[in-house]
Amino acid sequence: MSVVLCVTLWPNPGFEEEMVAYEDGVLALLPEHGSRVVARVRTLSDAAASEGAEPPFETQIIELPDDSALDSYMRDPRRLAGADVRDRAIARTEIQRVSLA
Template sequence: MTADTEILLCCMLWAHDGEALGLSVYEDRVLALVADHGGEVLQRAVSDGAEGRPHEVQLYRFPHQASLDAYLADPARLALADERDRTIARTELFPVTLR
């Protein structure tokens, strides 16, 4: 993989008890910033979180590592860290290939 390689990611998110709506509101806010960095939210799915399932699953694409890094370091995103900590109990982020 080179610095110019497109990055496809899957993100699974679990809310703290009683914070499923808060998780979605937080994600609405931070995912709105993805396009500012050349990224694209491909899909966003919401579940009830029952039986240990994630409350939200997202697929997104960034054109290269620098674009992803810029999104992760975005001051507007970082300013929401307290909201994230209050609403999100667990996050799993990993690269994927779409078929």
């Protein structure tokens, strides 16, 4: 059974470009794990925050064949090697399992 994730990301202030570069790199690894980016979108700069909450900078929909592929991707040494960049650039990440409609 496939796994579909909705990933929302908030960069640290001033680190938007570094976050995008990091995500470009790690998302490029997905096909090697039999997975794909279904969609990758960014919030418009003039979007109003709802109820005072800051909207995410980027939202990704990722489809993986199964939990084993997700584990393999999460443990990929190339992905893990960028942990320092991720920690510096990304303030918050939320991941939800979703279904494609």
